[in-house]
Ligand SMILES: Nc1ncnc2c1ncn2[C@@H]1O[C@H](COP(=O)(O)OP(=O)(O)OP(=O)(O)O)[C@@H](O)[C@H]1O
């Protein structure tokens with residue numbers, strides 16, 4: 111059934127493990143100096159999709175779908191073999207149709223050209239048929255699986271309150287009424303979690319943020335939603351008061367939303383003391399859900415790792431840099447330009463993504479675009495040197511690098 | 517040296533290598549299937565009968581979406597919303613009474629959807645009986661209606677509204693199993709980002725269109741499909757559309773006019789709707805237009821008397837035709853209706869009761885088409901081809917005098933149109949054709 115996650119193409123064909131992700135980057139990894147640059151690319155591309163989506167007035171769910179399409183495409187293809195920018199545009203174009211809110215192809219082309227040119231990318235074709243051609247190949251690579259599930263649905267199934275104003279009207283429109291299959295996920299069918307507006311909103315933004323990583327390929331959306339709720343509750347001050355949070359989670363995700371200037375303001379307004387008669391047992395509620403809490407903890411760690419990476423990401427030279435400079439001047443420090451800027455402790459407690467210690471440099475779009483160009487050139491050179499691409503190239507590359515290092 | 521060469525590629529056509537790789541890996545339609553002939557031309561493309569080259573040699577129906585043309589050159593203009601919809605939904609669903617999508621092949625700017633083959637459809641059954649002046653036998657009628665509701669229940673449970681149920685879109689396999697087809701207008705209603713009326717202004721071929729749609733309701737639901745089931749069941753009973761109105765055309769601004777004649781055809785049988793049984797009637801945009809029509813009383817009972825020999829059959833029809841969408845039966849309630857519990861009971865093979873000699877004729881296929889789909893005829897198949905064309909000509913002639921000519925007539929017309937290079941020529945504005953916007 112089209113709305114039953116368990117039998118969906120999403121669940122049966124597109125949930126992959128870490129090994130598959132590594133395999134997907136097997137070629138790319140030989141063209142970068144450090145594996146984490148690939149994570150930065152993943153972050154960067156998702157940011158571009160969100161930007162293009164905003165310019166096209168796509169709803170959050172459409173942007174999320176476009177991002178999932180992009181990730182799935184690069185499960186089967188390498189960055190170094192393709193032009194991610196036209197793939198991004200095609201993902202937005204198809205996602206809008208798949209979510210029944212189509213945009214005209216020529217708008218996509220002109221907005222994409224405008225956006226990418228700000229990053230110095232001049233190769234985006236002006237011809238509509240080029241984007242349409244990419245759409246065709248994209249749909250083929252997606253194996254025509256165009257129905258995607260997102261954590262937003264679970265979030266609202268669990269937490270939606272009638273008349274809640276923390277989620278803007280436009281976003282609420284995405285959620286619609288008649289949410290009725292929460293029970294499928296939980297089996298308990300017991301009530302809803304009452305969250306503070308601010309916490310609910312924060313969970314929403316954490317979900318948005320997860321698309322900057324590849325989490326959407328690895329974990330089912332309902333687990334990501336539960337994690338977001340869990341983290342939002344742990345972070346959100348007032349909620350924390352209710353729960354007497356003892357969490358080992360990092361102290362604050364004040365900037366968890368990423369990419370939206372208004373959110374900090376609104377989450378602040380909602381922290382006004384709003385005493386409730388009987389605080390609901392949030393921990394109990396989450397524990398009572400029929401989900402694997404160990405997995406939830408793992409996902410939380412991954413999100414924390416994403417924020418650590420994001421911390422070192424600096425947008426520049428784009429129209430949206432206003433936000434960055436605003437924050438820079440506010441905090442007076444370069445760290446202020448990053449999502450973790452408000453966090454008292456900048457480094458989250460994960461040992462996992464340890465590269466951060468060795469490579470504490472700040473990464474920018476300009477760096478990544480150059481990197482991408484070099485990757486593609488090197489790849490082409492390798493391909494023309496070895497008519498049959500594949501392992502030999504790979505081995506040589508590794509050798510070269512090892513020699514250079516030694 | 518390579519540098520320059522590679523930057524050129526990267527600048528001019530950065531996806532060239534990717535496409536080359538993909539194209540090389542792709543298996544072509546004609547590698548996998550032998551096209552046996554052309555079945556029909558619809559709004560969005562052409563349907564072919566094809567045999568798999570796999571060892572099972574299974575028969576399929578391949579729907580080829582029209583590629584877009586700029587002048588004579590086929591080019592990419594973007595996949596239509598309808599194709600995206602049909603593909604996206606079909607990839608997620610699976611049910612005995614919904615036609616199964618086997619695969620989708622994207623090749624040479626065209627999209628091919630490969631479906632399981634269904635030898636018959638409701639329209640053909642209706643034709644067959646109207647030509648032989650016989651009634652659809654009760655066990656067949658009941659089984660077809662039951663299985664149709666069963667497929668519809670599945671779709672509705674999956675939050676899919678079909679929005680285009682009509683005899684031509686409801687297929688039946690040789691084994692008598694109903695397969696709902698053509699999800700080209702179907703919509704997922706689960707948490708839509710846009711209200712349903714925003715996308716396609718007009719849904720459902722006019723004869724099968726529910727009164728709330730005719731009266732301009734902006735919010736409609738699954739009940740529109742149930743109304744269409746009522747129309748289809750009545751048509752199986754009487755062998756002609758029960759509400760056969762004339763479609764009023766869109767005006768110059770593509771506004772949808774009030775479908776006065778269609779509404780009239782409905783109230784002539786079901787009587788003028790009463791505000792007391794239809795909450796919300798007064799608020800519908802075309803309420804005033806409705807009030808200007810002459811008043812009629814309900815004579816569905818009389819209509820049924822001469823046609824369905826069953827009180828419960830009449831009851832089912834009456835409840836499928838409830839004016840208020842909220843009072844109309846749901847697919848589930850329909851399945852539980854008493855009519856299906858009394859003898860003869862519906863059967864898994866709708867044709868189980870028929871003697872082998874009584875079966876329905878096979879689907880007609882023709883052999884003319886663009887050379888890309890069908891290998892050029894050899895000497896002896898040319899005779900076949902001529903015969904088929906003669907048959908098609910005969911058919912379309914016959915049908916042009918027959919009230920139910922829309923679908924099959926257009927097949928005949930299209931097969932000739934294609935001789936002169938145009939696959940599109942069907943739009944005679946026939947009532948069975950719906951207008952699709954957006
Ligand atoms: N699986 C199938 N097996 C046999 N015949 C089929 C099959 N699918 C479709 N057909 C035939 O092709 C016709 C057109 O198919 P379909 O309704 O899917 O296309 P369409 O372009 O949406 O047509 P329309 O707009 O006229 O409804 C059907 O009415 C039927 O006669």
Ligand SMILES: [Mg+2]
Pocket residue numbers: 558684685698
């Ligand atoms: Mg059809």
